[in-house]
Amino acid sequence: MTEAQQLPLFLKKYPVFSESFTSNANVILHTGVAENFLYSLPSEIATLIVTSPPYNIGKEYETRRSIERYLAEQDSIIDELVRVLNTQGSLCWQVGNYVQNGEVFPLDIYYYDLFKKRGLKLRNRIIWHFGHGLHASRRFSGRYETLLWFTKSDTYTFNLDSVRVPSKYPGKRHFKGKNKGMPSGNPLGKNPSDIWEIVAHEWEKELWDIPNVKSNHPEKTIHPCQFPVELVERCVLAFTNEDDYILDPFCGVGSSLIAAINHNRQAIGIDKEQRYTNIAKERLKALYRGELKLRAMGKEIYKPTGRERVAQVPEEWRNQDLFEGITES
Structure with missing residues (x-):
């Protein structure tokens, strides 16, 4: 099979980019302020x-300000996001923490009220875990962020069959009732519930164990806080159908758009930084050509075997009292 044959049908039919909204474009990529567009x-x-x-x-790409002013600015953008979200739609808001003078302000908690007062309903608070990040010295090092999944109504798109996982006991059978003796599970697999651990194609726990985009990640660009495509793909598959519009109002270098197009959806991305949207367009073009490097969804995270030098205790640390000279803080 050639690379062209491997491309999703959607990519071959509608390779159309636009800077402004037009119904015949499957990728709308706009450089500018999100609220204005x-x-x-x-x-x-x-x-x-x-x-x-x-x-x-x-x-x-941002100017640091007080937490109150920051949230007030986001509040006005959220008004427009709720307007453009359809009745069956979902909103996935992925955030970390704001830290000031060593104090942590959990942004997901602050954002919850902004969405709730507009009538949105929280369906899950999903934890995204990653193994690398900044090392703290006066608190524990942060290794997770949160994704808030809201819906606009009680009749929302949710494709459970697209995200089922293999049953642990597929041979289990009903032991009583009219179905006695019949298989008790679903032949397509089980509902992964709201606790996901994404390792080797299994969504077993609510801990989404997906590596963040660091220097050795195949998707790495110049963006300092790049979204992994894999994180968005799961939302795309579960919460949309083919040809649906997926919107990212802070799209950066286009990871959300790539996830959308790679699964035959239509994408709208906005970012105020021209250099990021330029990279996003080049990444999308590479996707169309079948040349974009992506981390495969569900790929197992590499773990050192112990033989590698970086997995061994340094010679300088051996046979010494590591606690010598350390005082209680």
Whole structure:
């Protein structure tokens, strides 16, 4: 099979980019302020809004401000996001923590009220775990972020069969009642519930164990807080159908758009940084050509065997009292 034959049918039929909204484009990639562009979108167009907004931690694309001012600015954007989300739609808001003078402000808790007061309903609070990050010295090192999954109504798109996992006991049978002796499970697998551990294609726990995008990640670009495509793919498969619109109002280098297009959805992305949207467009073009490097969804995370030098205790640390000179803080 050739690379062209391996591409999703959607990519071969509709390789159309646009800077502004147009119904014949399957990728709308706009450079500008999210709130301004959202005004131009039709109401209830998106089946899924998935994003990771700025955390107000002083990255190169944001100006650090008080937590109150930061949330007030996001509040006005959320008004427009709720307007463009359709009745059967979901909103996935992935955030970490804002830290000031060593004190942690959990952003998911602050954001909850902003969505709840607009009538959205929280279906899951999902934990995304990763193995690498900044090392703290006066508190435990953070190794997770949270994804809030809200829906606009009680009649929302949820494709359970797309995310089922193998049953632990597929041979289990009913022991009484009219189905006595018949298999008691679903032949497609079990519902992974709200506790997911994504390792080697299994969603067993609510701990989403997906590596964050660091220097050795195949998807790494210049963006300092890049979204892994794999994290979005699970939302795309569970909460949308083919041809649905997926919107990322802070799309950065386009990971959400790639996840959408790779599964035959339509994508709308907005980012105020031209250099990021330029990279997003190049990544999408590489996807169309079958050349984009992606980490396979569900790929097992590498664990050292103990033979590698980095997995061994340094010679300098051996046979010495590591607690010598350390005082209680």
